[in-house]
Amino acid sequence: MRSLVRAAERVIDALAVLSFTGMFLCVLVQVILRYGFDRPLVWSDELARYLFVWCAFFGWIIAARRRSHLAITVVVDKLGPRGQAVFSLISAIANVAFCIVLGWYGLQITQRNVDIDTVALFFTFAAVYAIVPLAAVAVGFHALADARSALARLATSKAAA
Numbered sequence: 001m002r003s004l005v006r007a008a009e010r011v012i013d014a015l016a017v018l019s020f021t022g023m024f025l026c027v028l029v030q031v032i033l034r035y036g037f038d039r040p041l042v043w044s045d046e047l048a049r050y051l052f053v054w055c056a057f058f059g060w061i062i063a064a065r066r067r068s069h070l071a072i073t074v075v076v077d078k079l080g081p082r083g084q085a086v087f088s089l090i091s092a093i094a095n096v097a098f099c100i101v102l103g104w105y106g107l108q109i110t111q112r113n114v115d116i117d118t119v120a121l122f123f124t125f126a127a128v129y130a131i132v133p134l135a136a137v138a139v140g141f142h143a144l145a146d147a148r149s150a151l152a153r154l155a156t157s158k159a160a161a
Helices: 002-036 044-066 074-078 081-112 125-129 131-160
Strands: none
16 A cells, blocks of 8 residues: 555656646747747647646645645644644644545536637646646545544543643
8 A cells, every 4th residue: 555655646746747847848938939939839828827737736735745835833832742633633624624625626617627628729628627626635635644643643642641
């Protein structure tokens, strides 16, 4: 199971790099062709926007995995181990709830756009929106792992008390 998780993490990291690189190249080529040759591409702006969306969601997944989201911990730092565990558990439960809501609505918007084509590209808007429920599931799993960890810390702090 651990090797499957590690493989999924590597795939997500690679897709994040690819989406960012694709976005960067689309913008670079567009600038060069537009201002250097006065021959802009029709599709590169649109593709860059969609790759930016995917890149942002991949970043969210990676930040959730690394637990590197921005946080203000002034209050939490003043709590003891038990209080910190309770706060972590509440935070993880809120994250799971958010992921459920986002996944549900993301799935609905993806399904509604299966037959709507993008303006200049060869795929439908469902491909653009598909990252929303996928990211919600991935981040939801990380939040469940955080909840499990918080419960374990809570149990050890109870036993120590």
